[in-house]
Amino acid sequence: MKIDINYIARVEGESSVKLEIEGGKLKELRLNIWEPPRFFEGFLVGRKFDEVPDIVARICGICPVSHMTTAIRAMENAFGFKPSTEVKKIRKILALSQILSSHLAHLYIFALPDFFKLNSVVEMLPRYEKEIKRFLRLKDAANSITSLFGGRALHPVSMVVGGFTKLPSKADTEKAAKELESLHEDALETLKMASELKCPALENDAEFVALTGKGEYAINGGIISSTKGLNIKEHEYPSYFIEDEVPYSNAKRTVIKDRGSLMAGALARINLGFDNLLPDAKKASEDIGFKGGGNPFLNNLAQAVEIVHAFQECAILLRGLTLKEYFADFKVREGVGSALTEAPRGMLYHYYEIDRSGIITKANIVTPTAHNFLNLEESLKKLVTENIDKPEDELILMCEMLVRAYDPCFSCSVH
Amino acid sequence: MGCSYFFAYVHKHVPEVLASFDFVFIKMLSRKGIPDGPFDIALVEGTITEAWQADELKIIRGQSKKLFAIGSCAVIGGIPAIKATAPELEVEKRVYKNLSSIHSIKPHAVDAYVKVDGYIRGCPPAERDLYEALTSVLTGRKPDFPQHSVCIECKLKGNLCVLIADNMPCMGPVTNAGCGALCPSMNRACYSCFGPMKQANGPALAKKFKAMGISRDDIIRKFTEFGADTIEFRKAVEMVYED
Numbered sequence: 001m002k003i004d005i006n007y008i009a010r011v012e013g014e015s016s017v018k019l020e021i022e023g024g025k026l027k028e029l030r031l032n033i034w035e036p037p038r039f040f041e042g043f044l045v046g047r048k049f050d051e052v053p054d055i056v057a058r059i060c061g062i063c064p065v066s067h068m069t070t071a072i073r074a075m076e077n078a079f080g081f082k083p084s085t086e087v088k089k090i091r092k093i094l095a096l097s098q099i100l101s102s103h104l105a106h107l108y109i110f111a112l113p114d115f116f117k118l119n120s121v122v123e124m125l126p127r128y129e130k131e132i133k134r135f136l137r138l139k140d141a142a143n144s145i146t147s148l149f150g151g152r153a154l155h156p157v158s159m160v161v162g163g164f165t166k167l168p169s170k171a172d173t174e175k176a177a178k179e180l181e182s183l184h185e186d187a188l189e190t191l192k193m194a195s196e197l198k199c200p201a202l203e204n205d206a207e208f209v210a211l212t213g214k215g216e217y218a219i220n221g222g223i224i225s226s227t228k229g230l231n232i233k234e235h236e237y238p239s240y241f242i243e244d245e246v247p248y249s250n251a252k253r254t255v256i257k258d259r260g261s262l263m264a265g266a267l268a269r270i271n272l273g274f275d276n277l278l279p280d281a282k283k284a285s286e287d288i289g290f291k292g293g294g295n296p297f298l299n300n301l302a303q304a305v306e307i308v309h310a311f312q313e314c315a316i317l318l319r320g321l322t323l324k325e326y327f328a329d330f331k332v333r334e335g336v337g338s339a340l341t342e343a344p345r346g347m348l349y350h351y352y353e354i355d356r357s358g359i360i361t362k363a364n365i366v367t368p369t370a371h372n373f374l375n376l377e378e379s380l381k382k383l384v385t386e387n388i389d390k391p392e393d394e395l396i397l398m399c400e401m402l403v404r405a406y407d408p409c410f411s412c413s414v415h
Numbered sequence: 416m417g418c419s420y421f422f423a424y425v426h427k428h429v430p431e432v433l434a435s436f437d438f439v440f441i442k443m444l445s446r447k448g449i450p451d452g453p454f455d456i457a458l459v460e461g462t463i464t465e466a467w468q469a470d471e472l473k474i475i476r477g478q479s480k481k482l483f484a485i486g487s488c489a490v491i492g493g494i495p496a497i498k499a500t501a502p503e504l505e506v507e508k509r510v511y512k513n514l515s516s517i518h519s520i521k522p523h524a525v526d527a528y529v530k531v532d533g534y535i536r537g538c539p540p541a542e543r544d545l546y547e548a549l550t551s552v553l554t555g556r557k558p559d560f561p562q563h564s565v566c567i568e569c570k571l572k573g574n575l576c577v578l579i580a581d582n583m584p585c586m587g588p589v590t591n592a593g594c595g596a597l598c599p600s601m602n603r604a605c606y607s608c609f610g611p612m613k614q615a616n617g618p619a620l621a622k623k624f625k626a627m628g629i630s631r632d633d634i635i636r637k638f639t640e641f642g643a644d645t646i647e648f649r650k651a652v653e654m655v656y657e658d
Contacts, residue, residue: 009446036465038517042506043497048636054606055640058494058538061418065487109444120445136429137468153595154539155608158601165602245513400446 005396008403009108010120010349012062013410017399019384026179026384031377031403033251035414049332049354050161056350056365059415062105064155065098065146066343069220070350071251073237075161078337078354079234081330086221087163087323093317095157095219095296095341096310100142102344103155103266103303103310106407107194108135114401115197131193134186138307141183146155170323177318180311187308188284194304195288199297199405200398202383206261206294206375209267211342217269217276217309219342225272226262236342237349243366246373251413253373254366261374264346265293265300265407278316281309296379297405299410319359332358341366345407369406369413376406398401418460418486418540419443425557428546435553452478456552458535461494462488462522469520469528476529481546484525487538491610492524492644494538500639524644538608538641541593561592564612565605568596577604584624588639589615589647607641607648617651631655 006016014036019029040059044052056071057064069091076083083091102349108131109121118124124132143153148168150156158165168176209230224240232240238278243254256262271292274282285291285305294300334356340349346368353362357391383402419441439450457479463469476482487493500505507514525531526542535544543579551558565587569576577599578585586607587599598605604615617638624634634655642648643644 005449007442007446009442010444012443037510038462038464038495038522039510039519043501045509046501047497051606051636051640054608055494055497061539113446119447122444125433151597152539156579157598157603160603197434242549245511247513247516250517274604287613327515395465398499 001392003392003396006398007278008400010113011408011410012060012414013408015403015408015410016308017380017403019380021384021388024252024388026388028379029377029381029384030248031373031380033249033373033410033413035250035410036090037250037414038413041363041365044352044360045081047360049352049358049360051362052352053159053161054155055285055357059365059413060409061154062102063343063345063348063407063412064089065094065150066341066348067160067350068156068159069095070339070341070343070348071352072159072161073221073339073341074117074337074350074352075354075399076330076337077117077339078352079161079330079333080335081162081328083163084325084328086325087327089317089321089361090149090164090167090326091159091220093314094146094159095313096317097142097145099344100307100310100314101139101146102407103307104135104139104142104190106344106404107190107300107303107307108132110195110404110407111401114404123198131154132194134189138183138186138190141179141311148172158326162330165327167323167326170321173318173321173323179313180315180318182394183311184280184308187311191284191288191301191304191308194294194301195290197300199224199295200297200387200401202379202386202402203298204263204294204296204375204379204382206263206296206378207259207270209256209262209264209371210268210272210346211340211347212272213276215276217273217278217313221340223338224347227271228259230256235338237338237340238351241366243364243370248372251373252366252370254370255374261378262371262376263296264368264371266298266344266346267296267299268346268352269304269342270305277305277309278312281305284308296376299405299407303407332356345369345372345409346369363414367409367412367415369408369410372406372408373413376403376408379406418489426518432549436530436549450638454479455481457482457551458485458548459483459525460486460489462492463525463528464495464519464522466518466520472525472528481532482529483535484531485535485545487536487542487608487610487641489525490534490536491642492522493610495522496524496644497639498522500643501520522644533657535561536591537593541609544593560594562613564588564615565590565592565594565596565609566600568592568594569599572596572600574599577602578623582627582635584627584629584633586620589617589620589651607637609641611642611645611647613647615647617647618654621651621655625655625658631658
């Protein structure tokens with residue numbers, strides 16, 4: 001029996017899952033990411049370093065801040081420039097606001113309808129009006145933080161190499177902090193809701209990989225750590241991670257050299273950075289008996305924990321801003337620069353070679369979904385094998401739910 | 416690439432929109448599958464980069480009373496159109512070793528293939544223009560989209576001109592309004608993410624940039640970041656090459 005799941009809705013981008021069952025056994029399964037390529041790495045060559053953040057922002061309509069920040073950090077590394085503490089704080093605020101936007105949309109719009117046996121969030125009205133209203137409140141607050149600093153919530157314009165072009169006033173940042181603090185209960189409710197979603201059991205022996213920091217829930221840079229003992233610096237990335245083309249997919253696939261597949265994203269961050277969560281988020285998570293785990297479906301819950309954490313850390317960072325030293329001049333020089341950040345969906349890598357007039361001569365971008373590609377495929381195989389007797393409809397929905405739980409961005413993965 | 420996700424950003428008017436429209440197809444929102452036409456409105460996002468997309472677009476056009484292009488990719492070709500500023504095979508080779516399964520065609524805006532009833536410009540698209548498109552259909556009138564330049568928005572806001580006063584290479588004079596003069600208001604030059612205003616005088620601005628001491632290649636890059644596939648900006652690039 002051949003099953004072709006060629007309509008995978010409620011994810012970003014285009015993909016299909018093709019599988020073949022023979023004699024009660026899974027014979028073959030392929031995740032085909034057929035999102036048409038746009039060739040960002042190809043046409044970035046010849047562009048100037050200061051255009052790159054605005055260009056790479058357009059890789060994604062969900063995580064532009066991540067692509068911009070990663071590119072900016074890579075350029076700064078190439079130029080040997082170190083941004084001020086204030087700039088780092090603001091970049092983290094923006095990153096957290098985007099993690100919030102992305103996780104909220106994923107949990108409420110992409111993932112949730114499955115658990116209510118509905119096709120879409122629109123069908124959740126009017127019965128789940130309370131949940132939708134909560135989502136809109138939280139999403140609005142997250143968007144307003146991105147636009148407070150970036151000028152607009154999508155494709156912000158103030159982020160440049162060296163810092164920011166303009167900052168809001170102290171009165172505005174204080175007001176924003178207050179607004180975020182007032183949403184703590186809504187964030188906790190979201191976590192409660194996520195903890196009540198019944199997920200299929202699924203073992204997963206993946207190597208979870210995320211950036212970690214000392215005493216900090218790492219987002220923009222850190223040590224590349226894994227649950228199987230990886231512990232390396234950002235610039236060592238290319239010696240450990242191998243990206244390769246896949247004949248049936250437009251997205252490339254990344255593995256850890258001599259080890260195999262990996263899983264990045266919220267669950268990886270929780271598995272590796274649980275102790276660095278803010279006390280309230282940690283406690284709320286422990287209260288529902290969650291401290292991480294292997295089942296990829298737990299990624300939904302991990303995102304909910306991060307929502308509680310991110311609202312709070314954003315508010316703390318906002319309160320601590322001086323709003324001074326937000327830009328410093330730098331010298332353009334020939335060089336090579338790379339950087340990693342934790343995008344909402346996991347570890348994101350940018351690499352650039354730059355000539356002495358600041359023109360890009362080589363670019364490489366590896367997105368969270370490229371990191372997760374092989375593991376998602378392996379998880380799908382396991383899920384189908386363990387549920388092989390289920391009716392076709394049910395099996396298809398389970399596969400889709402698993403794809404959605406990974407929160408892939410297929411557009412990003414092809415780019 | 417996220418223009419349908421843009422609905423998650425304009426949710427302030429979601430109840431009103433839902434009261435007036437049935438969303439029959441947004442893959443990002445619903446698992447319902449692909450419906451049969453006819454449709455009252457089609458909002459088309461994205462640059463056309465593979466032949467099957469053009470085929471599908473023509474089918475959608477045939478089934479839709481009104482078709483709007485939404486977002487700079489669909490309206491003007493946008494960022495993906497940068498690809499065609501270099502020999503395309505060369506660009507593709509930089510990304511893939513094996514090109515046998517890559518079927519990309521020259522990137523174009525939606526109106527290279529079908530008639531378009533209106534343009535919701537911008538990257539991200541202007542919220543106001545999206546509502547304007549929807550309400551124009553509801554009320555049966557022609558949509559009223561801004562057709563002036565970003566300069567006018569700066570004047571209305573009382574911004575100091577970053578081109579004249581700060582010597583920044585601002586694309587505002589040739590860029591279609593709709594963003595509310597966002598970049599100049601944030602102390603930086605407009606980079607034309609809304610694309611050219613209709614009949615903008617690209618060559619005149621390119622000359623101004625040259626007089627400001629900006630290099631030929633930098634001027635070309637300004638006009639090819641978002642507008643590589645537009646006549647207005649191509650004219651500026653040609654002028655710079657001939658000069």
